[in-house]
Amino acid sequence: MDRNYEIMNAKAKKLGAGFIIILVVLIMIVGIVAISTKKIGGNQVGIVNKKLGGGSMPAGQFIAANGENGIQAKVLTPGWKFFYWPWAYDVKKVPMTVIKEGQVGILTANDGKSLPDNTVFATKWDDPDKMKNAEYFLGEGGGYKGPQLTVLEPATHPINTALFDVEIVPITNVEAGFVAVVKSNVGEVVETEDRLVKKGQRGIWDTPLTEGKYYLNTKAYEVTMIDIRQIKVSYTAQKERGEIATGQPEKPINVISKDGYEFPVDVRIIYKIDKENAPRVVANIGDNDLVLNKIVTPKVRAIFRNNAGKVKALDYVQNRDVQEKQSAEMLKAELEKEGVTFLSVNISNVGDEKSLGALLKTQTDREIAVQQQTTFEVQQLAAEKQKALTKTTQEAEEEKRLATASYSVKVAEEEKKKMIIDAQAEAEQIKLVADAKAKAYQMIAEVIGADNAALVEIMKLVAQEDISITPEVMVGGPGGGMTDALMGTILKDMLNKQ
Numbered sequence: 001m002d003r004n005y006e007i008m009n010a011k012a013k014k015l016g017a018g019f020i021i022i023l024v025v026l027i028m029i030v031g032i033v034a035i036s037t038k039k040i041g042g043n044q045v046g047i048v049n050k051k052l053g054g055g056s057m058p059a060g061q062f063i064a065a066n067g068e069n070g071i072q073a074k075v076l077t078p079g080w081k082f083f084y085w086p087w088a089y090d091v092k093k094v095p096m097t098v099i100k101e102g103q104v105g106i107l108t109a110n111d112g113k114s115l116p117d118n119t120v121f122a123t124k125w126d127d128p129d130k131m132k133n134a135e136y137f138l139g140e141g142g143g144y145k146g147p148q149l150t151v152l153e154p155a156t157h158p159i160n161t162a163l164f165d166v167e168i169v170p171i172t173n174v175e176a177g178f179v180a181v182v183k184s185n186v187g188e189v190v191e192t193e194d195r196l197v198k199k200g201q202r203g204i205w206d207t208p209l210t211e212g213k214y215y216l217n218t219k220a221y222e223v224t225m226i227d228i229r230q231i232k233v234s235y236t237a238q239k240e241r242g243e244i245a246t247g248q249p250e251k252p253i254n255v256i257s258k259d260g261y262e263f264p265v266d267v268r269i270i271y272k273i274d275k276e277n278a279p280r281v282v283a284n285i286g287d288n289d290l291v292l293n294k295i296v297t298p299k300v301r302a303i304f305r306n307n308a309g310k311v312k313a314l315d316y317v318q319n320r321d322v323q324e325k326q327s328a329e330m331l332k333a334e335l336e337k338e339g340v341t342f343l344s345v346n347i348s349n350v351g352d353e354k355s356l357g358a359l360l361k362t363q364t365d366r367e368i369a370v371q372q373q374t375t376f377e378v379q380q381l382a383a384e385k386q387k388a389l390t391k392t393t394q395e396a397e398e399e400k401r402l403a404t405a406s407y408s409v410k411v412a413e414e415e416k417k418k419m420i421i422d423a424q425a426e427a428e429q430i431k432l433v434a435d436a437k438a439k440a441y442q443m444i445a446e447v448i449g450a451d452n453a454a455l456v457e458i459m460k461l462v463a464q465e466d467i468s469i470t471p472e473v474m475v476g477g478p479g480g481g482m483t484d485a486l487m488g489t490i491l492k493d494m495l496n497k498q
Contacts, residue, residue, distance in 0.1 A: 035085070035086055036082060036083045036084055036085045036086070037080060037081065037082050037083075037084070038076065038080070038081040038082075038084050038091045038093075039079075039080050039081070040076050040077060040078045040079055040080075040081060040093060041078060041093070042078045043078075043095060043096050043098075043156070044078060044093045044094065044095060044096060045075040045076060045077065045078075045093075045094060045096055045158045045159070045160070046075060046076030046077075046081065046091045046092065046093055046094075047071065047072075047075055047076075047091070047092045047093075047094060047160060047161065047162050048071070048072040048074070048075070048076060048084070048089055048090070048091055049070065049071050049072070049089065049090040049091075049092070050064065050067070050068070050069050050070060050072055050088065050089055051069060051087070051088055051089065051090065052069070052087065052088045053069075053088065054067050054068045054069040054070075055068050055069060056068060056069060057069070057070055061111060062110055062111040063110070063111040063134065063138055063160075063162060063163050065134075065135055065138035065139050066139075071162045073134035073135045073137075073138050073139075073160065073163065074134065074135050074160075075134065075158060075160045076091065077158060094161055096156050096157060096158055096159070097152065097156070097157040097158075097159040097161070097166050098156050098157075099152050099153060099154045099155055099156075099157065099168060100154060101154050102154075102170060102171055102173070103154060103168050103169065103170060103171060104151045104152065104153060104154075104168070104169060104170070104171045104215045104216070104217075104218075105151055105152030105153075105157070105166045105167070105168050106147075106148075106151055106166070106167040106168075106169060106217050106218070106219060107147075107148040107150065107151065107152065107164045107165070107166060108146065108147050108148065108164065108165040108167075109122070109137070109143060109144065109145050109146060109148060109163060109164055110145065110162070110163055110164070110165065111138060111145055111163055112137065112138060112142075112143040112144050112145035112146075113142060113143065113144050113145060114144070114145060115144050115145065115146050118189075119186075120146075120147065120185055120186065120220075121146070121147045121148065121149045121185065121186050121217070121219075121220045122143065122144035122146060122147065122148045122149060122150075123144070123149060124149040124150050125141075125148075125150045128150050128152070128153075131143065131148070131150055132152075132157055132158070132159060132164075134160040134163045134164075137163070138163070147217075147219060147220070148164075148217075149186060149217055149220050150217075151215055151216070151217050152166065153215050169218055171213055171214065171215055171216075172209070172213070172214040172215075172216045172218065172221075172223050173213050173214075174209050174210060174211050174212055174213075174214070174225070175211065176211050177227060177228060177229045178211070178225050178226060178227055178228060179208035179209060179210055179225075179226050179228055179275050179278050180208055180209040180214070180223045180224070180225055180226075181204065181205070181208045181209075181223070181224045181225075181226055181278050181279050181282040182199075182204070182205045182208070182209060182216075182221050182222070182223055183203065183204045183205075183221070183222040183223075183224070183282075184197075184200075184201065184202055184203060184204075184205060184220070184221055185202065185219075185220050185221070185222070186202060186220050186221075187200050187201045187202040187203075188200070188201045188202060189201075189202045189203075190202070190203070194280065194283065195283040195284075196279055196280065196283055204279055204282060204283045205279060206279050207279070208226070208275060208278050208279055209223075210275070224282045224286070224287050225287070226273055226278040226281065226282065226287065226288060227273070227288050228272060228273055228274065228275050228278065229272065230270055230271075230272045230343060231270065231271055231272060231288070231292075232268065232269075232270050233268070233269050233270075233271075233292065233296065233297075233300075234251070234266075234267075234268050235251055235252060235253050235265075235266065235267040235268070235269075235297075235300065235301075236251055236252055236266040236267070236268065236348065236349075237251055237252055237264075237266065252264035252265060252266050252267075253265045253267055253300070253301050253304045253305070254305075255304055255305050255308035255309070255316075256305070256308065256309060257308055257309065257311060257312055257313035257316055258309060258310060258311055258312050258313075259312045259313055261312075261313035261351075261355065261356060261359065262355060263313065263350065263351035263352070263355035263356050264349075264351065264352060264355065265304060265308070265347060265349075265350050265351075266347065266348040266349040266350075267300065267304060267345065267346070267347055267348075268345070268346045268348065269296070269300060269331070269342070269343075269344065269345045269346075270343040270344045270345075271296060271335060271340055271341060271342050271343055272340075272341050272343060273288070273291065273339065273340055273341065274339075274341055277339035277340070277341070278339075280339040281338065281339045281340065284338065284339070285338060291338075291340060295335070295338050295340065296335065296340065299331065299334045299335065300331065303327050303330045303331060303334070304323075304327055307323055307326055307327055307330075308323075311323075313351070313356060313359060314359060316350065317350050317351065317356065320347045320350055323347060324345055324346065324347050327345050328342070328344070328345045331345060
C-alpha cells in the first residue's frame with residue numbers, strides 16, 4: 001500500500017513538474033510574443049526603424065524602400081502587428097495626418113530622386129494616393145526629394161512623417177468682390193514684356209482666379225488678393241463710413257494758391273481695379289495697399305497741389321467745380337496708365353478759419369457791399385421803370401380816350417348818314433306809294449267817276465279803321481253831299497282815336 005502510494009506520489013510530482021515546465025514555456029512564449037507585438041490605434045500609423053538583418057542603404061538614401069536597415073518606407077496601419085522584436089525593430093506610433101475643411105497640406109519629401117535643374121517643386125502627381133504610399137514613391141513611382149506640387153486635401157491621411165514633412169495652411173478662398181492673382185513658381189519659363197504669362201506657365205498669370213475655393217500649394221503658387229469693388233478714399237480731417245483712411249499723418253491735402261495762400265482741401269475719390277486689370281496691377285505695383293499708398297495717394301496730392309498753384313485762393317474757393325472737373329480728368333488719365341479705373345472726385349471743405357478766414361471775411365464784406373449797390377441800382381432801375389410805366393399808362397389812357405372820341409364822332413357821322421339815307425329812302429317810298437295810289441285812284445275815277453272812287457276809298461278806311469258810319473254831319477246841298485258827310489264823320493272819328 002505504501003509502495004503504491006509512493007509510486008503515485010512520484011508520478012504526481014513528475015506530472016506537476018512537467019506542467020510547471022509547460023506553463024513556464026507557455027508563459028515564456030507568450031511573453032516573447034507579447035514583446036514582439038505592437039498595437040497600432042485607429043488614428044495612428046507605426047513608423048518602423050529596422051536595426052538588424054537588412055544591410056545598409058545606398059549612399060544618400062534616408063528611407064529604406066527595400067527592407068534595408070533604417071527607417072522603413074512602409075508604415076504600420078491600425079491593428080495588431082506581430083514579431084517586431086525589440087532588439088530588431090523600433091516602432092514609433094504617430095497620429096495620422098488630419099487635414100480639416102478649409103485647410104490644405106503642403107508636402108516636402110525628405111528622400112527621393114534629385115530634382116531636375118531649374119526646378120524648385122516636384123511635378124504634380126496624377127494619383128495623389130500613390131504619392132502618399134512611401135514604398136511606391138521611393139520605388140516604382142520615382143518620387144523626387146524636396147517640395148511637392150501635390151497637396152493633401154481635407155481627409156485623414158496615413159502619411160509616413162519620416163518621409164514627408166506636412167505643413168497645414170488655409171486653402172485659397174477667393175471671396176465675392178475679390179479676385180486672386182497667381183504668381184506661379186512652376187511651369188514653362190517664357191519671356192514676356194509685361195511679366196504676364198498664360199495659366200500653367202511660370203510667372204504672373206494673366207487671368208486671375210475668381211470667386212471659389214482652390215487647393216493650391218501656396219509656396220508654389222503665390223496668391224495676391226485684389227479687391228475689385230469700388231474703393232472710396234477720404235483725404236479729410238474726418239473719415240466717413242465706408243471710407244479708407246489714407247494712412248498719412250496729414251489727411252487733408254494742403255495746397256498753396258497762386259497768390260501765396262496755404263490752405264487744406266478735403267477731397268474724396270472713388271476708384272476700382274477691374275478684374276481684367278488685376279494681374280497687370282499686381283505685376284507693376286502690388287496689392288491694394290500698395291496701389292493706394294504708392295499710386296493713388298501721391299497722384300491725388302500732386303494733381304491737387306499743382307492745380308491750386310495756378311489760381312488765386314479766392315478763385316479756388318468760388319470755382320471748386322472747375323477744380324473738381326480738371327482734377328478728375330487728370331486723375332483718370334494718370335490712374336488708367338496703371339490699370340486703375342478712376343470713378344469720381346469730390347471737394348467738400350476748402351480752407352478753414354486759420355488759413356482763409358481773413359480773406360473770406362474781406363470777400364464777404366465786399367460781396368455785401370456789391371450786393372447792396374446792386375440792390376440800390378435794381379431799386380433805382382425799378383423806380384425809373386415804374387415812372388416810365390406810369391407815363392406810358394397815362395399816355396395809353398389819353399390815346400384810348402382820343403381814340404374813343406374819334407370813334408364816337410365817326411359813329412355819329414355814320415349814323416347821321418344812315419338816318420339821312422333812311423329818311424330819303426322812306427320819302428322815296430312814300431312818294432312811290434302815293435304816286436302809285438294816285439295813279440290807281442285816277443284810273444278808278446276814270447272808270448267809275450270821281451265821287452264813286454272817293455266813296456270806295458272811304459269804305460276801305462271804314463273797314464280798316466272800324467269807323468262808325470252813323471252820320472253826325474248834316475247832309476245838304478246838291479252834289480257831293482253824301483260824300484262830304486261821310487268824310488266829315490271819318491275825320492272826326494280818327495281825331496277822337498288820336
